Amino acid sequence: MSLLDTDGVHATVHEAVATVTLTHAAKRNAQTPAMWRALAEVGRRLPGEVRVVVLRAEGTSFSAGLDRRALTPEGIEGDLSFADLARASDAEVDATIAAFQEAFTWWRRSDLLSVAAVQGHAIGAGFQLALACDLRICADDVRFAMRETSLGLVPDLGGTSPLVSLVGYARALEICATGRAVHADEAERVGLANLVVPAAELSAATADLTAALLATDRDALIETKALLRSALDHSYDEQRALERAAQARRLRALAGLGE
Secondary structure (H helix, E strand, C coil), X not given: CEEEEECCEEEEEECCEEEEEECCHHHCCCECHHHHHHHHHHHHHCCCCCCEEEEEECCCCCECCECHHHHCCCCCCCCCCHHXXXXXXXXXXXHHHHHHHHHXXXXXXXXXXXXXXXXXXXXXXXXXXXXXXXXXXXXXXXXXXXXXXXXXXXXXXXXXXXXXXXXXXXXXXXXXXXXXXXXXXXXXXHCCXXXXXXXXXXXXXXXXXXXXXXXXXXXXXXXXXXXXXXCCCCXXXXXXXXXXXXXXXXXXXXXXXXX
16 A cells, blocks of 8 residues: 655555655655655554554665755755755744654654665765664665764754664764764674665565564564663663563453453
């Protein structure tokens, strides 16, 4: 079933799997506010039976980041001009960026597992979009980079929190401050990539992971994802209490006792 096909985003649903594809291959899937609006709309349209969302991209690059036209005086015709945004009030700037961020936030929903299949360049906004997903399978030609600081900007699309969680503060700072490329072997070593495979095997490896995720009890997986996320913010004893409460819910559900 086709869910959406507009502004460089094509989304389909087959049973419990949604596939979201970036389709501006000729532009290395450079991102625009129109693309972000389309990605946010996909999140709103997802049917309740969807359990896994796969994010992929056509062409040789996952996403080369922000469409650089936004940085020119003319901006992206009919859409974004950083020059115009800079002249807006603080409240307007905040609201505008918050709307952009909606394209990057829903991938972390507790009722879904999201998998990014990443090949080639994943730069700036492309890196942050890959980071928005729960899991990342990468081709061996992948190159992650956070180039915002070289443009006098900061990463503002939700990527800073998952980056620090995955690689730690010091390495995240070094990656962002230098804007250097993180290649496949390092990405796997430091936790940015769950798995690295030859580019020709990326689709098959993604399908294998998706099948493994679907083989797991949905409610147990939802509870487990919530527990793992909460572990970042709670003490050891608080986390043990949350584990006990979650397991009590699962035991009652398995026994048909409800809450």
